[in-house]
Amino acid sequence: MPTTVSPLAPKSYPDMPEIEGVQFATASAGIKYKGRTDVLLATVCEGTSVAGVFTRSKCSSAPVDWCKARVGDGRARALLVNSGNANAFTGKKGKAAVELSAQIVSGALGCGDAEIFLASTGVIGEPLRAEKFADVVEDLKKDQGSADWLDAARAIMTTDTYPKVATASVDLDGESVSINGIAKGAGMIAPDMATMLSFIFTDAAIAPDVLQALLSAETGRSFNAVTVDSDTSTSDTVLLFATGTAGARGIAPVASLDDPRVDTLRAALGDVMLDLAHQIVRDGEGARKFVEIRVEGAESDTSAKKIALSIANSPLVKTAVAGEDANWGRVVMAVGKAGEPADRDRLAIWFGDIRVAVDGERDPDYSEEAASAVMKEEDIVIQVDLGLGAGQATVWTCDLTKEYVEINGDYRS
Amino acid sequence: MPTTVSPLAPKSYPDMPEIEGVQFATASAGIKYKGRTDVLLATVCEGTSVAGVFTRSKCSSAPVDWCKARVGDGRARALLVNSGNANAFTGKKGKAAVELSAQIVSGALGCGDAEIFLASTGVIGEPLRAEKFADVVEDLKKDQGSADWLDAARAIMTTDTYPKVATASVDLDGESVSINGIAKGAGMIAPDMATMLSFIFTDAAIAPDVLQALLSAETGRSFNAVTVDSDTSTSDTVLLFATGTAGARGIAPVASLDDPRVDTLRAALGDVMLDLAHQIVRDGEGARKFVEIRVEGAESDTSAKKIALSIANSPLVKTAVAGEDANWGRVVMAVGKAGEPADRDRLAIWFGDIRVAVDGERDPDYSEEAASAVMKEEDIVIQVDLGLGAGQATVWTCDLTKEYVEINGDYRS
Numbered sequence: 001m002p003t004t005v006s007p008l009a010p011k012s013y014p015d016m017p018e019i020e021g022v023q024f025a026t027a028s029a030g031i032k033y034k035g036r037t038d039v040l041l042a043t044v045c046e047g048t049s050v051a052g053v054f055t056r057s058k059c060s061s062a063p064v065d066w067c068k069a070r071v072g073d074g075r076a077r078a079l080l081v082n083s084g085n086a087n088a089f090t091g092k093k094g095k096a097a098v099e100l101s102a103q104i105v106s107g108a109l110g111c112g113d114a115e116i117f118l119a120s121t122g123v124i125g126e127p128l129r130a131e132k133f134a135d136v137v138e139d140l141k142k143d144q145g146s147a148d149w150l151d152a153a154r155a156i157m158t159t160d161t162y163p164k165v166a167t168a169s170v171d172l173d174g175e176s177v178s179i180n181g182i183a184k185g186a187g188m189i190a191p192d193m194a195t196m197l198s199f200i201f202t203d204a205a206i207a208p209d210v211l212q213a214l215l216s217a218e219t220g221r222s223f224n225a226v227t228v229d230s231d232t233s234t235s236d237t238v239l240l241f242a243t244g245t246a247g248a249r250g251i252a253p254v255a256s257l258d259d260p261r262v263d264t265l266r267a268a269l270g271d272v273m274l275d276l277a278h279q280i281v282r283d284g285e286g287a288r289k290f291v292e293i294r295v296e297g298a299e300s301d302t303s304a305k306k307i308a309l310s311i312a313n314s315p316l317v318k319t320a321v322a323g324e325d326a327n328w329g330r331v332v333m334a335v336g337k338a339g340e341p342a343d344r345d346r347l348a349i350w351f352g353d354i355r356v357a358v359d360g361e362r363d364p365d366y367s368e369e370a371a372s373a374v375m376k377e378e379d380i381v382i383q384v385d386l387g388l389g390a391g392q393a394t395v396w397t398c399d400l401t402k403e404y405v406e407i408n409g410d411y412r413s
Numbered sequence: 414m415p416t417t418v419s420p421l422a423p424k425s426y427p428d429m430p431e432i433e434g435v436q437f438a439t440a441s442a443g444i445k446y447k448g449r450t451d452v453l454l455a456t457v458c459e460g461t462s463v464a465g466v467f468t469r470s471k472c473s474s475a476p477v478d479w480c481k482a483r484v485g486d487g488r489a490r491a492l493l494v495n496s497g498n499a500n501a502f503t504g505k506k507g508k509a510a511v512e513l514s515a516q517i518v519s520g521a522l523g524c525g526d527a528e529i530f531l532a533s534t535g536v537i538g539e540p541l542r543a544e545k546f547a548d549v550v551e552d553l554k555k556d557q558g559s560a561d562w563l564d565a566a567r568a569i570m571t572t573d574t575y576p577k578v579a580t581a582s583v584d585l586d587g588e589s590v591s592i593n594g595i596a597k598g599a600g601m602i603a604p605d606m607a608t609m610l611s612f613i614f615t616d617a618a619i620a621p622d623v624l625q626a627l628l629s630a631e632t633g634r635s636f637n638a639v640t641v642d643s644d645t646s647t648s649d650t651v652l653l654f655a656t657g658t659a660g661a662r663g664i665a666p667v668a669s670l671d672d673p674r675v676d677t678l679r680a681a682l683g684d685v686m687l688d689l690a691h692q693i694v695r696d697g698e699g700a701r702k703f704v705e706i707r708v709e710g711a712e713s714d715t716s717a718k719k720i721a722l723s724i725a726n727s728p729l730v731k732t733a734v735a736g737e738d739a740n741w742g743r744v745v746m747a748v749g750k751a752g753e754p755a756d757r758d759r760l761a762i763w764f765g766d767i768r769v770a771v772d773g774e775r776d777p778d779y780s781e782e783a784a785s786a787v788m789k790e791e792d793i794v795i796q797v798d799l800g801l802g803a804g805q806a807t808v809w810t811c812d813l814t815k816e817y818v819e820i821n822g823d824y825r826s
Contacts, residue, residue, distance in 0.1 A: 059749030059757045089745045091758060091774030124742025125775050234749055315642045315728070315813075316821055323822025329537025332502045336472030336647050344472045345504060361504030362538050400728075402815040408729055409736025 008282035008290050008378065008398070009162045016149040016167050017178045019201045021045035021243030025143035026155040027136035031129075032084030032122055037155040039133065040147075041140040042079040042199065043109065048243045049205075050076035050117065051212035053219050055236035062087045062094030062128075063118040064237060066102070070114050074208020076241055077115040079199060080105050080133065081156050083184070087120040087128040088234040097130040104130070108137045119197050119237045121184060122158050153182040156197055159407060160184050160283050166275035168268040172254075172261050177204040177246045179268050183276040185228075185283070198223065198238045198276050204265065205244030205253035213257055214266050215240045222273035225305070225395045227312050228284035240269070281396045286403030289321050291396065294383045298391030303340040305393035310338035311382065318400035321380060326371035328356045335384060346387030351375065421695035421703050421791065421811070422575045429562040429580050430591045432614045434458035434656030438556035439568040440549035444542075445497030445535055450568040452546065453560075454553040455492040455612065456522065461656045462618075463489035463530065464625035466632050468649035475500045475507030475541075476531040477650060479515070483527050487621020489654055490528035492612060493518050493546065494569050496597070500533040500541040501647040510543040517543070521550045532610050532650045534597060535571055566595040569610060572820060573597050573696050579688035581681040585667075585674050590617040590659045592681050596689040598641075598696070611636065611651045611689055617678065618657030618666035626670055627679050628653045635686035638718070638808045640725050641697035642817070653682075694809045699816030702734050704809065707796045711804030716753040718806035723751035724795065731813035734793060739784035741769045748797060759800030764788065 022044055026037040052071040054064050080101055087094050102116040120128060147155070153163030164183040169176045185196030206214070215238065223238060247253060254261060282290055293311050298304035311317055314334040320327035328349050335342050345360035352374035355363050374380060435457055439450040465484040467477050493514055500507050515529040533541060560568070566576030577596040582589050598609030619627070628651065636651060660666060667674060695703055706724050711717035724730055727747040733740035741762050748755050758773035765787035768776050787793060 055749075056752075057746070057749030058751070058753070058755040059745045059760070086742075089742060089757065089760075089770065089774060091772060093774060124745055125770065126742075127775075234746055315817070319818050319821035322818060325822065329499075329502060329539075332472045332537055333470070333647055336468075336470030338471070339469075340471070342471040344502065347472070347502075357502065357538065359504060361502060361506060362540070400818060402818045404728070405732050405735060405813060405815045405818060408732035409738065 005161045006283045006287055008287055010279065013150060013165060014167050016165055016180050017169065019178055019180050019203050019243060020245035021048065021203060022201045022241070023144040024147035024152040025140045025145070026147045026151050027140050029082065029132040029136045031082050031132060037151070038083045039136055039140070040081040040152050040155040041105065041144070042152065043144055044076055044078065044241050045243050045245060046077070048076050048241050049074050049208045049211050050239060050241050051208060051215040052237065052239045053215055055234060057234045059089060059234050061120060061235040062090060062098045063120045064235060066098040066118050067237060067239070070117070073114060074211070075115055076117055077111040078105050078109055079117045079119070079239065081119045081197065083156050083158050084122040085120055085126055085128045086122050086124050086235045088124040090125065090127050093127045097128045100130040101133055104133045104137050108141045117239055119235070121156065121197055121235055124234060149180060149182060153184070156182070156184040158184065159285055162283060164276055164279040164283070166272045166279070168272045170264050170268040172204060172246070172264070173251045175246065175249045175251050177202060177251060179272050181272045181276050183280060185280040196223070196236055196280055200238070200240045200269070200272060202242050203244070203246040204242055204251065205247045206242040207253065207255045210254055210257055210262065211240055211242050214262070214269055218266060218270040218273050222270060222277040226277045226281045227309060227395065227397050228281060278396060281398050284398035285407045286401040287398030288401055289399040290379045291321055291398060292381045292394060293397065294381065294394045295386065296392040297386040297388055299341045299389045300391040301393055302391070304391040305395065306340050307335055307338045307342070307384070307386070308393045308395040310334045311384070312395050312397035315400055318397065321375065322399035322401045324372065324375040326351055326356065326368065326375050331382060331384065332357070341388060342386055343388060348385040348387065350383040352377070352381055418574045419696045419700055421700055423692065426563060426578060427580050429578055429593050430582065432591055432593055432616045432656060433658035434461065434616065435614045435654070436557040437560035437565040438553045438558070439560045439564050440553050442495065442545040442549045444495050444545060450564070451496045452549060452553070453494040453565050453568040454518070455565065456557055457489055457491065457654050458656050458658060459490070461489050461654050462487050462621045462624050463652060463654050464621060464628040465650065465652045466628055468647060470647045472502060472647050474533060474648040475503060475511045476533045477648060479511040479531050480650060480652070483530070486527060488528055489530055490524040491518050491522055492530045492532070492652065494532045494610065496569050496571050497535040498533055498539055498541045499535045499537050499648045501537045503538065503540050506540045510541045513543040514546055517546045517550050521554045530652055532648070534569065534610055534648055537647060562593060562595060566597070569595070569597045571597065572698055575696060577689055577692040577696070579685045579692070581685045583677050583681040585617060585659070585677070586664045588659065588662045588664050590615060590664060592685050594685045594689050596693060598693040609636070609649055609693055613651070613653045613682070613685060615655050616657070616659040617655055617664065618660045619655040620666065620668045623667055623670055623675070624653055624655050627675070627682055631679060631683040631686050635683060635690040639690045639694045640722060640808065640810050641694060691809060694811050697811035698820045699814040700811035701814055702812040703792045704734055704811060705794045705807060706810065707794065707807045708799065709805040710799040710801055712754045712802045713804040714806055717804040718808065719753050720748055720751045720755070720797065720799070721806045721808040723747045724797070725808050725810035728813055731810065734788065735812035735814045737785065737788040739764055739769065739781065739788050744795060744797065745770070754801060755799055756801060761798040761800065763796040765790070765794055
């Protein structure tokens with residue numbers, strides 16, 4: 001486990017408001033780590049809606065399979081998360097382990113198995129000894145409410161160097177509702193699906209189908225717009241719980257996407273998701289730079305996003321950023337290899353505010369000194385205008401450093 | 414420039430037979446490097462056929478555009494290659510530079526511009542001062558024949574740590590013809606197109622359309638089956654020249670793909686191309702391990718290749734190899750993210766001869782010790798059986814080390 005916190009870590013954490021109906025407890029079950037919490041039990045009150053997005057990996061983990069089969073019902077009572085073992089590629093043993101995990105929790109809480117959601121993160125291929133949850137479940141039940149949001153976020157960390165939380169509040173019917181989220185992730189982070197683990201809670205009353213639509217809509221511009229290393233996990237899971245406890249304050253349930261309050265909710269949810277997604281990039285394994293990549297002038301938004309990801313995932317672009325080298329030729333390379341419509345001779349590229357290339361060649365006013373100054377910043381914007389159409393996209397990534405290689409050369413040992 | 418030779422470099426070089434009609438000279442034009450050759454002029458005799466495959470980058474270099482526009486005529490008299498500057502993303506200046514380059518060579522040799530082929534490799538975005546070729550062209554003309562195959566290969570190196578040559582001979586009509594090739598490449602190496610620079614010469618008489626068909630057919634299993642870093646160059650070029658000088662020894666021209674000698678030629682050409690492609694991977698920037706990835710049991714060969722490349726390009730697989738960590742869970746991850754048909758519960762994985770996973774979980778006889786012993790080897794085979802069909806593919810890559818990050822953090826400076 002890393003011993004030093006990422007230099008890109010948030011300097012402070014927000015005050016997380018209480019979400020009525022949500023309670024946490026954490027425990028040390030000794031799944032893999034010693035001397036730290038590795039299990040989180042979140043309970044949610046009766047009537048809680050749930051929505052989820054999951055990895056599109058063909059080798060998805062047993063807990064992902066479990067959640068996907070149950071999230072359609074839209075009802076939840078508890079979430080059990082462990083770190084240290086992903087319960088992925090564990091065959092029949094993995095299926096048995098999720099079933100046992102759910103039974104342990106449902107037995108303790110007195111609810112149905114189908115309302116228990118599960119997530120696991122850590123090593124792939126190692127059988128998960130779910131019986132360890134039985135050792136701690138009574139304590140977890142007794143301690144419900146004893147852990148705060150940071151404690152919860154800490155219990156699900158693996159190679160993360162800091163816990164990740166975010167919050168937003170919105171006014172509905174003249175009353176405030178909150179959206180709180182936690183997340184983990186630092187490596188095996190790639191877009192094109194719901195990435196890593198994140199759990200988001202709101203006290204608003206939102207029907208399951210509306211909740212799912214909101215979550216799916218906001219995933220594209222947040223979790224699916226970040227990449228650390230282009231490698232997509234077997235375990236990626238985002239779950240969004242709506243307890244509906246705000247109803248006691250006279251806030252009417254959101255029952256349809258036509259509800260005029262949906263836009264406000266969606267924007268706030270999106271902000272929380274984007275905040276958490278950025279925190280994952282800022283904790284990217286070995287990261288020293290946070291890079292925003294804006295592509296505009298593409299033939300479509302989809303095309304812009306593919307090009308942006310081609311830049312964000314390029315080892316040569318990422319190592320140039322690590323070396324503080326204003327090597328815009330590698331950005332050209334990454335645009336060219338994306339396979340999307342591009343006209344070399346219309347391309348323009350900026351590092352920060354400095355235009356380094358225009359009309360298919362180096363900017364006539366190019367200053368190596370000015371471009372290099374941008375690269376020395378901690379947060380760097382790389383902007384590309386393709387000059388073809390109105391398509392645009394923004395994605396975020398980090399640099400590729402020797403520390404990434406070091407961390408991943410001996411993660412298991 | 415690197416000062417130490419890759420530990421994976423060939424221990425010896427083959428004796429390269431003469432190819433009648435092909436002559437080399439090299440010069441130091443001071444394009445970027447000091448104290449080494451950086452220009453290669455290869456002349457080929459009248460009547461030489463040529464075929465080529467090129468990068469599919471949308472931001473291809475000016476020399477690639479030049480060659481693509483002329484290779485269809487199938488006739489060549491000379492090849493001019495420089496290292497140190499790719500003449501890529503250089504706009505109108507780049508186009509003017511290739512035109513001037515061709516004129517300088519055609520003027521010296523007294524042939525048409527359209528028979529001059531050009532390739533440049535090095536930094537992207539820096540205007541190429543083609544007038545420097547004028548300073549050396551008379552010497553190059555005078556010295557034709559003074560450089561051998563290794564000299565030729567050395568003149569086109571950039572971050573390469575050793576020159577790359579390969580040769581094969583085949584019997585046609587009871588006489589031997591030769592196929593000699595040189596190549597350069599160590600970074601910005603990715604498949605899905607003709608990758609890096611390679612120039613191959615044979616004294617067989619082969620019609621241009623047959624030559625092109627042979628070259629295109631063999632690219633898929635050689636240059637398009639290797640990857641160093643998933644980044645595809647703007648300048649990738651493979652040119653194949655057939656001088657036809659073997660005709661003087663009574664060997665009839667190969668005028669059609671139906672010629673029974675085509676299979677023999679294709680196999681020998683493929684061997685030379687594969688040898689050169691492997692040498693590029695073995696010189697992968699920072700490489701310490703050579704990795705062969707075999708995928709079988711896929712739904713199709715195309716699907717198998719996509720999965721094999723997903724494994725070969727995964728930073729987490731490559732860093733695990735660097736760390737000598739038998740982390741087969743990352744192979745599962747890379748299979749899962751490829752987006753191709755896969756059934757987790759039919760998957761089997763081997764490191765060398767050691768089966769580490771079967772039926773969607775860790776092999777019951779798994780031995781960490783045995784798997785780790787494989788990872789300590791210099792050449793490592795990772796094999797995946799998907800258990801779905803008869804599709805198969807093999808690709809080659811190297812590990813991802815701290816040295817890769819170091820080399821690419823300050824390549825320009």
